[in-house]
Each structure stands twice: as C-alpha cells, then as structure tokens.
Amino acid sequence: MAKQEFVVTPWEVKGKIDYSKLIKEFGTAPLTPELLKRIQKHTGELHYMLKRGIFFSHRDLNWLLDEYEKGNKFFLYTGRGPSGKMHIGHLVPFIFTKWLQDKFGVELWIQFTDDEKFLFSKDPEAKLETYTGYALENALDVIAAGFDHKKTHFLLDSKPEHAGIMYREAIKVAKRLTASTAKAAFGFEDSFNVGEFFYTSMQAVPAFLPSVLKGKNIPCLIPLGVDQDPHFRVSRDILPKLGFYKPALLHGKLIAGLLEGGKMSASIPHSAIWLTDTEKEVREKITKHAFSGGRDTLEEHRKYGGNPDADASFQWLYSFFEPDDKKIQKIYADYKSGKMLTKELKEIFIEKVVAFLKKHQAAREKARNQLDKFMYRG
C-alpha cells in the first residue's frame, strides 16, 4: 500500500482515509452548510456530530427532506454486524441515530446481522450461534443508548420470526442482482461462498420492509458508517425496480482507535475502549496506549505545543465525548499552545470515558429485561 492510499469496503478499512476523496470515489454528496441549515430548520439545533463533520456525506437527503416537508415522514434504519463485543466506536452511529429519531419523531429499525458475520467469518468451524450470541449482547449496548422501544424495532437476521419475514423479501432483491454486479460492488471472487453473494439482499430488506408491512411506500433514511455504502449503492439500484423509494443515506466517518493510524480492533485489544471495560482498564489503556500528539519532552511541549489533530484522546473528545463547542475549542487551543499537557488531556478523556461507561453499563444491565420489547413482532 503506497502512502496516502486507503481502502474502505464493508469488510476492510485500512490506511488514513481521505474523506473528500472518498466522496468523489463513492459518488456521494457532501453535507453542505445549506443542507445542515435545512436539517436545523426541523431539529431546532444541530447535533455536534453534524457540526463537526463526523457525519459528513449523504445520498438523497434533499429528496428525503422534500418528502418530510410534504408530510411524508421517513423511517430510520441502521444496523450492527455482531462480530464480537462492542467498543465506543460502534456506538457512534447509534447515538446520532437516537438524536435523529428524537428530533424527527420517527420509527427506527435496527438490523443485527449475525448471518453476515457468520458467512464472512474466515473460520471454517465458525458457528452461527456464536454470532447470534454476540448480537443479543450487542443489542443490550444498543438499548443502553436510550432508544424508545415503542418506536424502535430490532431485527435479528437468524431469528426464525425475523428471518421468515425477511427471506421472502430478500429473494426479490436477489433476483435483480447478478453475481457479476456483486463481484464488482464488493470485490467478491468465485472462491467466496454463495451465502456471501446472497447476503446483501438480506441487508437491503429493512430499507423497504416497513413499506411492505404498512402496504404503502415510506421513505427511508439510513445513518451508517461510510464503509457500508457499497451495500446500499446496490440496493438503491434495485429497490425502485421493486416499487420502493431509494433509501437516503447519511454517512459517518470511521473514527480511529487509540493507536496510531488504526481503528479500534478486536485483534488488538488495547486499540479499543470496550463498552464493558472497567475504570481500571480504561485508565491503563488510555494512559499507556492512546496515541499522543504531545512532544517528546515537557520542555518541547510547553515551547512548541501539541498536535490535537493527531491525538487520539482529543479526537475522541471531539467526535464523541465533549459535545460542548466552547469546551472542546478551549481544549484544542490549550493543547495546541502547549498550555495543556498530554497527561492533562488524557485525564479529561479518562474522566469522560469512565463517566460515560458507568452510566452505559448501568443502562446495559437494565436493558436485559427490555430486550423482548425491542424485538419486532409481526
């Protein structure tokens, strides 16, 4: 991989991502100031993830707002690929989605794709049940983000009650999708299994299932990590042929992990803050491993200042943990000037994470009794 190169697919993200370049490559549209204003007209305020460009790109959002303004309410759809336990990066789109749900007062469908993670696992002895187990645990983290079960419907792909309603819709998508299109969109080869070829059809279903269930065409907005865009490029081509709207998309950035240049990854445990981490683990991980934008010596730091744009702690405060614009600007300025030391910046980050996880973990335990209420019932 040459310098500056990066890869973003639903199954692989590597390199330093140039998001402007990605917008061009993927053919999406940037979230312009005009469009942000148009959102704000309806939401009253702008979520910090919009103001700060964490959500940065879209497809057909103007159309979606046209429909909304005509009284044609949309529904939200997002998902979780349950490959294991969740880290804070996984929670980003859910926190943002909850805000959208609250501000627009709309229904939300969340798909847990245990079938995907099973089919795409490199382990030939992988068991579906393992991924179903992850999905049920991940569902607790999602509920803990604060969703309202009256407006929020979980779909678990392998759950018979859900697979049953989804399979019959998925084959309608599959009939319109050739193997060669799947190869071009996802980089599949003949050595890939037939479930991998089929799978995107299942991921397409929640984008029109509410329309099927209600017997009328309902617009759909999908907030998602930008790496998932190829799935919906394919389904946006197919859905109109089945008589449904193309879903609108709102793309989020893929926030880096604690280590330099990488993402939070299960294969490098200290690269990530897991939602089940203890205070001790968080403190140790951030202190020892969070990539720092500080100078090599205290003297140099005071003299030349730090680099918040490269600092993992700052980036996480900016993207997630410090919604207050004034506060984050002050942290930025102080760290850049050298007034704030790395140790102090990390301490702010640690305190934010610990407070967040304490609240999250309590909500997560309460969620065990609520899970049934979130599972869709026909």
Next chain:
Amino acid sequence: MAKQEFVVTPWEVKGKIDYSKLIKEFGTAPLTPELLKRIQKHTGELHYMLKRGIFFSHRDLNWLLDEYEKGNKFFLYTGRGPSGKMHIGHLVPFIFTKWLQDKFGVELWIQFTDDEKFLFSKDPEAKLETYTGYALENALDVIAAGFDHKKTHFLLDSKPEHAGIMYREAIKVAKRLTASTAKAAFGFEDSFNVGEFFYTSMQAVPAFLPSVLKGKNIPCLIPLGVDQDPHFRVSRDILPKLGFYKPALLHGKLIAGLLEGGKMSASIPHSAIWLTDTEKEVREKITKHAFSGGRDTLEEHRKYGGNPDADASFQWLYSFFEPDDKKIQKIYADYKSGKMLTKELKEIFIEKVVAFLKKHQAAREKARNQLDKFMYRG
C-alpha cells in the same frame, strides 16, 4: 445437439435420455436385483415402479438399509418446484413416495420451492406470489396422492414460519459452498442472480432439518427425479461437515410426454395430461396427440404389429396406470403382435386416466380443508 445426445440438469431436460449412461455420468449406482430383494425383505412386495425400473438408480441405499436394520429409522424427503399446475408426470414420485412411507412407516417432509421457481424464472417481472399460489394449488394435488397428515410435513420456502427455520440452517450450508462449486455443479455463470447461487442451500435443508429439530442425527432418503441429483451431490458433500448423514437418494426416470421425444410441458399444453383436465380434454388429447407406435394402415398394423416401446399410451400404462404385471404384459404382447390396434390401446389409456383423474380430482377438492394440517408447525 447431435443425435443420441441428451441434457439432464435441474433446470433443463432434453433429448432421449440414456439412463445407463446417466448412471455413469452422474456417478450413481444402479438399483440391482440384489438391492430390490433387500427392499422387498422389508416391504413384503415390490412396487411396480421398482420392478419396472421407473426408479432405477440410487446413492447409499445399502447404507440406509443397514441403518434401518439396526433400528435407525430414516425419514423421507421429496419436493415440488411449483412452476405452474401439475401434470400426471409430476405425480409419479409422490405416488412412489407414499408407498415407501406406508411400507417403512416413516415420516415424510415435502418441500415446495416457490423461491426456486421465482428466482430461476426468466421473466424479470415475475412475482414471488405467483409461485406461492402455484405451490398452494400443487399442495392439493400432493395431498390427493393419499398422504397421512400425521406423518407428513409440508415446507413452503417463502412461508415466513418455514423460511424462518430454514434460512438459519441454509446459511450453514451456504458457508460451505463456494460460487465456483455452484458454477461447476449447476452450470451457473456470473450473469446468474445471487439468489440462484444461494438457492441450493435452501433445498439442502429438509435433508437435515428433522435431525436439527429432534436433536439427533436421522438418516434421510430422498426419492427424486434424476434431474435433481446435482443439488444433492452438492449437499451430500456438505452435510457431513455439519455433522449430519449424507442423504441417500433414489432416482426416478423422467417419463416422456404425449408427444414424440418430449416431456410433458406447460409450453405445449397438449403434450401433457394435467391433473385438472376434464374427461373431454383427456379423450381429445390422447386421441389426437398421444404419439403412437402403430403402423400407418390397419393392414400393416395387423401384419407387422405395433411398437409399444415407442408408444406414449403404452409407456404411461407401463410406468403409472397399469400396476398389474399380467395385464401390462398382455397389452404389450397384443400390441406388438398387431392383435391390439392403436385405437384400442388408446381407449385403455383413456379409461385409466379418466378413472384416475375422477378419483384424484375428488380427493383434491377434499384436500382444501386439510392443507393446514399438512403445513409444518414448529
């Protein structure tokens, strides 16, 4: 297509099939006299379709009988691809399967593959619901073959309750099947849709679903048209990797239609006797269209005799409508000698068909109230 060439795949059957050659090509085993005796030991008598070689080939039947003799009972699995209404040719494997069920006293699973017929339809505007409708109508014909609902379970692939339990098992098969294996087994190309690639995984499921449901490994015997063998060649490779027995297979010949050299086909209505035909339609169709092995003139026929081996009416009496060995031998001899005229042979055929359809159609109407009882409930 050169003379003597033939094609047998799950989606195309053409030419005059050389069944001995097919056994070699497919790598199956012939049903030997020894094996027939071994069956007879358990069934008391031999079904005429076995004696007459309508079922002519197998895979692992000796193993299945070994298990049966050890007290390890098998279950039966067969299916119907609901591409439209059914003709008498479609009923052949069901009549034989019912005999197997009665003689061995075993459970039977019947899969109606509306998903398959939808996915493989050449019509881009095809609707799944059309094939589901065919399946529900075909199910009446199957019930009319006389099955006992207490031991017989229907699976309708697109029915949510059935798709739900099948999808989660199908992806376990799909994970073990590469696109390149599917291409080699079925002749798929990249222009085929991803549902076609995936589909055989659904067809594999009933071969081990009873084992999943009962939590123990149960042998499976699949009576099927030999054109369906490629599906189970693939699943026989995969099922042992999932911890299940390879299903044993019993292959039936593909009985020709009324016209010369072809099969019964919806695209040529008078090539087939439909299970919903009236007496008038049957009489007209056989009289006018059934390919005759008779001579050009009455004199020649009396002098040289007819050719029962080429005669559609005789072939159908032999394969299906005249189980009595003495009677069929006499018809054969009389027609071959010229003693029996084509008109007389056709009259025997017509009477048999009319009597059969009268009974079948009455049973078919009664079946409407029974359909629910046959549908599998978890």
